[in-house]
Amino acid sequence: MLAQQLVNGIISGAIYALFALGFTLMFGVLRVINLTYGLYFSAGALIALLAVQRLSWPLYAAIPAAILASGTLALFLDHMLLAPLRRARAPELASLMVTLGATLVLYSLLASPLALGTEIRRFPPGVIGGAAIEFLSVRISLTQILILATTLAAVLALTGLMQNTRLGLAVRAIAENAAVAQLMGIDQARHLHFVSFLSGALAATAGILIGLNFNAIQPYMGETMMLKGFAVIILGGLGNIRGALIAGLFLGVLETLTAGYIASSLKDATGFVLLVLTLWWRPTGLFGRATEGRA
Amino acid sequence: MAMKLVRALALASLGLAIGVPVSAQNKEPVTIGAIEILTGPNNKYGLAIKNGFDLALAEVNESGGVLGGRPLVIAYEDSAGSKEQAINAARQLIGAKKVPLLLGPTLSNEMFAAGPVANQRKIPIVGTSTTANGITAIGPYVFRTSLPEADVVPVTLRTAKEKFGISKVAVMYGNDDAFTKSAYDVMKAALDKLGIEILATETFGSKDTDFSPQLTKIKSLNPDAIVVSALVEAGSGILLGKKALGFPASVRVIGGNGLNAPKVAEIAGEAADGTLVGSPWFIDKADPANQKFVAAYKAKYGTNPDQFAAQAFDTLHIVAKAIDAAGETDPEKIRDALGGQRYQGVMGPFAFTPDRDPADTSGVVVLEMRNGGFQILK
Numbered sequence: 001m002l003a004q005q006l007v008n009g010i011i012s013g014a015i016y017a018l019f020a021l022g023f024t025l026m027f028g029v030l031r032v033i034n035l036t037y038g039l040y041f042s043a044g045a046l047i048a049l050l051a052v053q054r055l056s057w058p059l060y061a062a063i064p065a066a067i068l069a070s071g072t073l074a075l076f077l078d079h080m081l082l083a084p085l086r087r088a089r090a091p092e093l094a095s096l097m098v099t100l101g102a103t104l105v106l107y108s109l110l111a112s113p114l115a116l117g118t119e120i121r122r123f124p125p126g127v128i129g130g131a132a133i134e135f136l137s138v139r140i141s142l143t144q145i146l147i148l149a150t151t152l153a154a155v156l157a158l159t160g161l162m163q164n165t166r167l168g169l170a171v172r173a174i175a176e177n178a179a180v181a182q183l184m185g186i187d188q189a190r191h192l193h194f195v196s197f198l199s200g201a202l203a204a205t206a207g208i209l210i211g212l213n214f215n216a217i218q219p220y221m222g223e224t225m226m227l228k229g230f231a232v233i234i235l236g237g238l239g240n241i242r243g244a245l246i247a248g249l250f251l252g253v254l255e256t257l258t259a260g261y262i263a264s265s266l267k268d269a270t271g272f273v274l275l276v277l278t279l280w281w282r283p284t285g286l287f288g289r290a291t292e293g294r295a
Numbered sequence: 296m297a298m299k300l301v302r303a304l305a306l307a308s309l310g311l312a313i314g315v316p317v318s319a320q321n322k323e324p325v326t327i328g329a330i331e332i333l334t335g336p337n338n339k340y341g342l343a344i345k346n347g348f349d350l351a352l353a354e355v356n357e358s359g360g361v362l363g364g365r366p367l368v369i370a371y372e373d374s375a376g377s378k379e380q381a382i383n384a385a386r387q388l389i390g391a392k393k394v395p396l397l398l399g400p401t402l403s404n405e406m407f408a409a410g411p412v413a414n415q416r417k418i419p420i421v422g423t424s425t426t427a428n429g430i431t432a433i434g435p436y437v438f439r440t441s442l443p444e445a446d447v448v449p450v451t452l453r454t455a456k457e458k459f460g461i462s463k464v465a466v467m468y469g470n471d472d473a474f475t476k477s478a479y480d481v482m483k484a485a486l487d488k489l490g491i492e493i494l495a496t497e498t499f500g501s502k503d504t505d506f507s508p509q510l511t512k513i514k515s516l517n518p519d520a521i522v523v524s525a526l527v528e529a530g531s532g533i534l535l536g537k538k539a540l541g542f543p544a545s546v547r548v549i550g551g552n553g554l555n556a557p558k559v560a561e562i563a564g565e566a567a568d569g570t571l572v573g574s575p576w577f578i579d580k581a582d583p584a585n586q587k588f589v590a591a592y593k594a595k596y597g598t599n600p601d602q603f604a605a606q607a608f609d610t611l612h613i614v615a616k617a618i619d620a621a622g623e624t625d626p627e628k629i630r631d632a633l634g635g636q637r638y639q640g641v642m643g644p645f646a647f648t649p650d651r652d653p654a655d656t657s658g659v660v661v662l663e664m665r666n667g668g669f670q671i672l673k
Contacts (some may be wrong), residue, residue: 001515008507011527120528122562132541139541214504216532216562224502259508264497265470267508 003138005260006253011144013252014151015210019225020244021154022202028239029175029195032085032095035103036077037229038222042110044070044204045211045221049121059123066095067204074200075193077102083189110219122215147209154202155245162241171195175239222245231271235278237285247286324368325361325624327614328388329398330381330409333373340603341401344423345371347607348398355615362623367615374400385409389416395626396421396614398607403427410437419630423610426483426552428477431651436630438651440610440642442477442575442659444552449485450659452522454672455549456489461520463486463492464549465513467506468524468560469535470498478524480553486522494518497611501529506536522549530554531562538566544660547571560667570664571672576605576642577660579671587639609640641649 023037048066051057057065081098109114132141162168170191173181182188203222210225213218232251236243251271259267278286329348332341348369360366370392372384383401388394389412397420400409406425413420413526414434422430422439431437455461464486468479486493494516497509510533513521523533534548547569555572578589578599588608592600600608613636620635621628638645643658662669 001511004511004514005508008505008511012505012507120531120562122564132539134541139539141539210504214532215535216504216528218528220502221504256508259497260512264499264509264512268500 001260003094003136005256007138007140007144008248008260009253009256011140011147011213012253013249013254014148014230015206015213016252017245017246017248018147018151018154018209019203019206020157020208020229020236020248021241022199022247023229024233024236024241024244025158025195025202026199029171030078030082030192031175031207032082032092033099034078034082034199035096035099035226036074036081036106037199038226039106039110040070040074040200040203041210041222041225042219043073043222044207045217046110046116046121047204048220049123049211049217052123053121063208066208067201070204070207071197071201074132074203075197078196079193083192086192100217107219107223116219120216120218122217123212143209143213145215150205150209150227151245151248154205154240158198158202158241167191167194193223198276228271231275233285234275235286240285243285317481320479320521322365322551324366325618326368326370326392327396327398327618328372328385328392328394329369330372330374330384330388330400330405331398332376332401332405333371335375337376337401340424341374342605343601344399344401344607346673347423347515347600347604348611350592350595350604351608355611361615361618367618369398369611370394374405374409375382376402381405381409382412383418384565385412389413389418390505394418396618398423398610398614400425404432405575406437406439407433412432413437417466417630418626419633421610421633423606435651436626438633438647440613440645440653441606442653442656445481446653446656447575447659448478448481448551449488450483450656451549451661452482452489452491452573453641454573454661455520455547456491457569458672459519459545459547461491463494463518464520464522465494465516465518466496466522466524467509467513467643468496469501469526469529472501472526475501475524475526475551475553478553479523482522482524482551499529499533503529504532506533508541509615510536510540510542514542518546520547520549524551524553526553527556527558531559531567534559534563534566534570538563544569555662555669557668560664560669564667567664568666572662572669573659574602574662574669575659576602577662577669580641580660582641584639588641604642608640609642609645612640613638613645620638 019041026034026037044066047069048062051065052059052060080289081102085095085098134141138154162172173186174188174191178188228251232244232247235251236247251274255267255270258270331344332338333345352367352369356366368656370388372388374381374384385397388397397413397418399422400406401424403425406422410420410433414436417436417437419438422441424441425439426441426443430439466482469475495513497513499506499509523530525533530550530553550570550572554570555574589600592604616638617629617632617636620632634647636647644655646654648654661672663672
């Protein structure tokens, strides 16, 4: 049972980590709490679902399309909502309020009977194979392996991008000090657009994978995920990619073990206990240092 | 000769003069009130109920009406699912239309609002679809004909025990929702009473999608079945999770009313196969009364009846019999007569308990999910 519970925990942790990657990137570079982030998670899953259901697209076409569309949505919303605030040098609280309002409006639009309604949807049976590998009484499905592989690939690609490319260097420079970066001739707006797009795309990827795994897709799924996302990025350190991966996996495993061995009613509490403890002992996150390591 | 004719005419006109008013008084319709959701989001329940009433009403009136030949009429008022509107409807029907009895309202919430109004004016009110706890505790004029969950769940569990030899189960329930929590209380009491061992009790949130920690734990305990109190979404997620973890096919999910919905099969697909639920009524019940009802309903409305229509159909027959038994349209007498009614309807045998709830659970059918739809468990 322990082995299976660890697998369960690692899978749900991988989803938390994948979700938190974009969140921590957005937070670390743009320096704002963008509450619309959970929406891209819902949007990714819903767009992929609609493409499969209504347009009969195959999954391998629907997934990239949904990721691109959600990334573009993130870019658009950042441009509409946050860029004006950046230009006006508005305080951080302003962006929090603006994205909070936008989130409420967008979720209601998505959930309105005219759009999709709040009912839970699923991919048509047969789109995802229910195939599973059984190894010493531990079962892991192909979707779960896909989740794990995608998360690891996303972490490696993102780290590589940030550390080894000029684009990554520019983004890190903006994260370090936007004004100086601008003086050095870095086109801030263009790079921030890129970061928004990338974050939205990562959230959408997580949304699609969780939709495939649990087969329960509904507009508000991103809202529940945001709470976990906060715990993960605070635990892992704001803007810390490796920290997000480790913290995500840690939270997933801890939640699963709590539910499996202590009490399932305490499962959701673990994330918040961790969050409070982290803020108490190490406000910069378990893997973060005060000024370094952002993005 | 002429004299004789005049006398005959005079007699005839006298007869007419006396006869006409007498028979007119006998034929005066008896109007009762009904408050249902006829517009708005939940109106499919109200409209099904109205269809059930109207079908039974036609039958009653074809066979001579009530009180020796007086036609029965239902005055409908729309509650639109709102408590305030349900109260207004009750006031209007009692005050302006002077109805001696009310049917409805559709939702338990509305009954908690309109029930006290009727009870205070001493007008009997009969809910056909209100299953919450405490409905009939509103007062001595409040009746209901729908079986509460507390009566249906024990039948499901007893059947599962007898049929599949289930002796040890795991229980899962949503702990953040009043409906699933109260169904869990009912399940726990019924399991204890049946002597079925509870190996583990696991909870989840109604918005959860990942149930694998709970299910992995349950799997390691080897239960005979999993008893689940959940709404459709979480319940379907549990069924999918159970399949993903490779539970043996013999381990069924036994659900409450929350899982008694076709949507479960829509979301969970073949993972839902084998799920057991109890239902106060089912369209494929083989008894002649039910078959006749289903055929008549289809002929009149072109759609299949649901549980709400069936409950309404029986209720109107019960109410018509009670008015006959009362002998007049006096609310007090109708109330007294209602309590003593025995009726064999499409839901099965029916009688009221002294507390004005349905007394007989022998009409409950246990359903099994098979190939994407519920069927009567054989």
